Amino acid sequence: MLGPGVAWYVAVAACLFGVGALGVLVRRNPLIVLLSLELMLNGGNLALIALSRHWHNGAGQIFALAVMAVAASEVCVGLGLVVALNRRRLSLDVDTLSELRG
C-alpha cells in the first residue's frame, strides 16, 4: 500500500469525529447541529473504509454505504423538523426548545 498506513486514516477519522462532536455540543442552531452530525458520520465512514482496506474485507464498504443511507434519512427527518419549527414560528435555537425536558 503506497502512502500512509491505515493508522493515519483512523487518526484523521477520530479527529473528524471529535470536531463533529464539538459542533453538536456547542452550536445552538439546529441546522449547524445537523451539519456537524454529518461530520461525525463521515468520520465513522472513513474509519470503516480504512479498516475495510486493511483487512481486505468488503463488509466495511457495504457498512459505509448503509451509513450514507442512514445519514440521508437523518437529514430528511431533521430538515423536516426544522421546516416544521419554522412554520410554527418557533425560534431556531436548540436551547429554547426545552418543552420535552424531563
Added chain:
Amino acid sequence: MLAVSAGDALVWAVWVIAAFSCLGAGVAVVSFANPFYSALALIGNLASLAVMYLLLNAEFVAAAQVLVYAGAVVVMFLFVIAYVGPRREPPWSGGPSWQTVGAVGAAGALLVEIVVAVGLQATGSLAHDGRVGAAFGTPAWVGRVFLVDHLLAFEITSIVLLVAAVGGVILGSHTRRLDAAAAQPARREPQRGVEAVR
C-alpha cells in the same frame, strides 16, 4: 521500507493535502456563524474525504459520497437554509458560559476516549500493510458483495430510506389544523409576544 519511491511520495503528498483540507473544512463547518457558509464548507470536507476514499481503493464509495452528499444532502441543506433565512449565530457569542466549557470538555473527552480505545486495540496490528486485488472497491465488486452477501442489509437500507421519506413528508406537509391555528391571530398573539421578549 526505507527506499521511498516517487509514487509513495506522491500518495503521501495527496494524503496530507486531503487530510488537512478535510479537518480544516470540518473546523470551518463548526465555526462559521452563518449556516450557509457551513453548508458550503461541508462540500470541501466531502470532496477531500472522497479523495481519501480513492486512496483507499474505494472508488465506488467515493463516487457515491460525492453524488449522495454533495449532490443531494448539501443541496437540500441549502434549500432549507434559504427557506428559513440565514440566522447568524456566532459560535462563541456571550462569552464562555459553563455550558460551552462543559461541551468543549465533553468533546475533548470523547476524542481522548476514541484515541485510547483505538490505540489499545490496534497496537501493532495496523502496521502491516498488504496488497488488494485489482477488483477491490470497483462498482462490480461492490455490487456483487452488496447484492449477494449482504442482500438483507440492502433491503433494510431501502426500507429505512422509505420510512424517512414518509416521515419527512409528514413533518413538512401542511395540516389543516395547523393552518387553521395559524389563521387565528388572536390565539397566536400571546405566543408571539413571548417570542419577541426572548
